[in-house]
Amino acid sequence: MDNPKASTLASAGKFLGPFLPAVVVFLVAMVWGTLASPFFLDIPVLLLHSGRYMEIGLLALAMTLVIIHGDIDLSVASNLAFSAAMLGLVYESGASIAVASVAAIAVGTTLGLFNGFLVTVVGLPSLVVTLGTLALYRGMAQIALGDQAVTGYPDGFVGADQNLVFELIPLPLTVFIVMAVLIGFLAHRTTFGFVSLMLGKNQVATMFSGLQPKMNRLIAFALSGAMAGFAAVLITARLGSTRSNLALGFELLVVTIVVLGGTDIFGGKGTIGGTVLALFAVIAVREALAIQNVNGQIQDAVIGLILVLTIAVPVAVSRLFGRVKVSRRKALLGLEKGTTQ
C-alpha cells in the first residue's frame, strides 16, 4: 500500500481511466485503417477530412458542459439548422457575411437561452424540453426556408474551411482547438466548472450551498446554443448552401461522442479533454471505414456498438476481477451512505 510506485500507477490509472476507451478506439482505428489501405495514414489529408467533423465537435464541447450539469440538450442540431437559416436570410437581405455570421451566433445563443429558461426558471426536465425544441427549432428552420436553399455566399467565405493555419491545420480544426481550450478552461479551472460538477453530483446540496446553480445551468444551455451558432457558420462556409434539413440527426452523434469521452450521462463527471479524444476516435473510426468503402449506415452502427462496448466492457472486467469488484462495492456503499441517509 505504501509502495510509491504502486500508488503512482494507481493514480495514473485513475487519471487515464475515463480517457482509456477513447484512446484505445482511436489507436485501434488508426492501426486498422493503416493496415487496410496504404493511403490511409496521410496526416495532411486526414486533418483536412477532420474539418467536416468540427461542427459536431463544437456541439460536443458545449454538450459536455450541459451533461456534466445533469442536463441534456437534444435540440443542438435543430438549433444549428435554424441559426444557419437566419445566417442565409440575413445575408440575402443585403447584410455583409460578417454581420450575418454574428446574427447566426446571436440567434443560436437566444435559442439556447430559451431552452435554459424552460429548464431552470420554469423547472422542466431538460430531456423533454429539448425534445420539444428539437421539433420546434427544426420546424422554424423549415418555415424560414421552405424547400428553398440559400446559396450565393461570397467566395472568400465559402471554402474558408480549406484555409490552413501554419500550412497544416485546417481553419475549422483551429476554431475547434481554440474553443476546446476556452471551454476546457471554463469547465476545469473556474468556479463555474466547479459548481457544474457539484450540481451534477448533488443538485439539492448545491442549492443549499449559497451558490447560484440556476445561473450556471442557464449559461451552459446558452453556450450550447452559441456553439450551434458557430457550427452554423462553419457548416455554411463548408457547404456553400443552406437547407432546412442541415445537420439532421447530429444530436445523437454528439451525445455519443460526449459519453464515449467518459462523461457520465447522469452528470457530475466529465472532461472536455475526454470529449476531444472521443471526437478524434470517432473521426478515426469513420475515416478507417470510409477508406474501405463501408456504407454510412454501417459506420453509424459501428459507432453505436463502440458506445455500448465502452460502458459494458469496464463493467464486465470489474465483475471478472473480484478485487476491483470489492473495492468498487465498498466505494458504492460509502457513496450510498452519503446520499441516501
Place this chain on the structure above:
Amino acid sequence: MRASMREGRSLARNLARFRDVGIGGIVVAVAIAFGAVNPLFFRPENLFAILLAVGIIVVLAVGQMLVIISRQIDLSIGSTLGVAAMVTAMVGRDFPDVPTIVLVAVAVGVGALLGAFNGFLVVGAKIPAIIATLGTLAIYRGLVFIVSNNIQVNPSEVPSGVTALARVSSVGIPPIVLIGVGVVLAGWYFTRKTMTGLRLYAVGSNPEAATARGLSPLKFQFWVFVVMGALAGLGGLLYIARYSTVNPADVGSGFELQVISAVVIGGTNIFGGSGSVVGVLMGVFLVGILANGLTVIGVSGFWQSAAYGAIIIIAVVVDTLVRRQMSSGGRKEKGELDG
C-alpha cells in the same frame, strides 16, 4: 391524518383523470377547428387516414409508456421497427405462400429478440437505458442495411395478406385500427386491472421501496424492453401493411421522437412511476390529428414540425404547473396538520 391522505390521493387521481379529459378536450377542439376551416377534414376518407396513422403510433406508444413508467427509455424503437419490417417483408417476398399469421409471428418475434437485447444491455451489462438504446438505435439501423443487403422490398413483392391489414375489411374497419384498439385495451387492462401492472408502477415510482417489498426492479426493467420490442415488431408489420414499400434507408426512422412526444403529451412522467393508457391514446390522437389537419386546412407542411414542438412544450409546461399546484396544496395541508 389517514383521511386527509386518502383525500389527497383521490385529489391526485381526480386531477390525473381531469388531465386525460383535458387533453381529450383539446383533441376535440383541435379537430373541430380543423373541420371549421375545411369541412373536408371530417370526410370519412380523411378520418380513415388519421386512424391508420394513429393505429401504428399507438402500438409503439403503449409500449414506450410501460418502459418510461419503469424509469427506462427506449430510443431504438424506430430501428427495431425497421429490422422487424425488413425481415418480415423479406420472408413475405421470398416465401409468398407463408400464411399471414406466420409473418405476424416473425415480426413480433424479431422485435421481441431485439428488445431482449436492449433489456440485457440495461439489466445485465448495467448500461443506462438512454445510452444503451442510443447505441442500438444505430446498431439496429445498421442491421437493417446488412439484412436487406441495401435492397428495398417493393409493393408488388409484399404478400396481399399483409397489405389487406390496411384496407377496409368485411367488418368495415381496417385491421390496423382493430390491432391498435386491441393493444390499447390490453395496455389499459394490464396497467389498471392486474397486480403485475400495479407492481410496475411501484417499481417505477420507488425502486428501493419496491425492492424492500420483495419485488425485483431488474426483472421488470428487462421485461418492459422485451414487450416494447415485441410491440415495435408488431408496428413493423403494420408499417409494411400501410406503406407497402420497405426501404432500408428510412424504414421507421424518426418514429422514436414521434412516439416519445405522444407519450409525454399524454402526461406520462418522464422520470417514471406514472402514466395512463388513456392519456397516451389522447397524446397519439393529438399528434396524429395535428399532422393530418394542418395539411387538410392547407397550411404548408413546413409548419408541422414547429407545431409539434410547440405542443410538446405547452403540454409539459401546463403539466408541471398543475403538478406543482397539486404538491404545494398537499404541503399546505400537511403544514396545517403539523401546526
